[in-house]
Amino acid sequence: MKRAVERSKLDRKTNVELVETMWEQFCNLGIYESNVIETTTYSIQEAVFAVKEKISSGAALLS
Template identity: 55%
Template sequence: MEAAKRFARGGYDVIIDGIVGPWFLDPWIKVLQDNYEVHYIILRATKEETMNRAINRSKLDDNINIELVEKMWGQFNNLGIYESNIIDTTDQSTEQSVSTIKAVIEKKSSLLTI
């Protein structure tokens, strides 16, 4: 977190990529209190597409991938107040997703607030 803040203070745009559900937002809320701009964007495809993508990963075997994705899908399927922060990547290429993310950041439509 501190490294990200240093880069931001240095004028860099900082993107943190990971699995960050609403239950992990407390550190980011603290960053807001330090007057940083924090966008919370969730990339989510349909369950079917998510499962297809997971099965094609080679890091874990199929059964473990399926089990993990089933669990994460359930956790990210209904995000309440954060549903508007979702970008549906089902039919998007990587390039299209990047363009959509950039547009959301420019519009400031997924900013976290205190």
């Protein structure tokens, strides 16, 4: 949250509103929760690898 609200393109109030809106949209994914890849501690390369692996395995196909 701290990183998001401190982005310089928009003012702090707008950034907070955007983050809160995104949180509401993504906090409960329901049946799609298993497709989430937790990348908080990943490097960019690790995140890309994890996404490519999920796609190539077919584990994230929507039906």
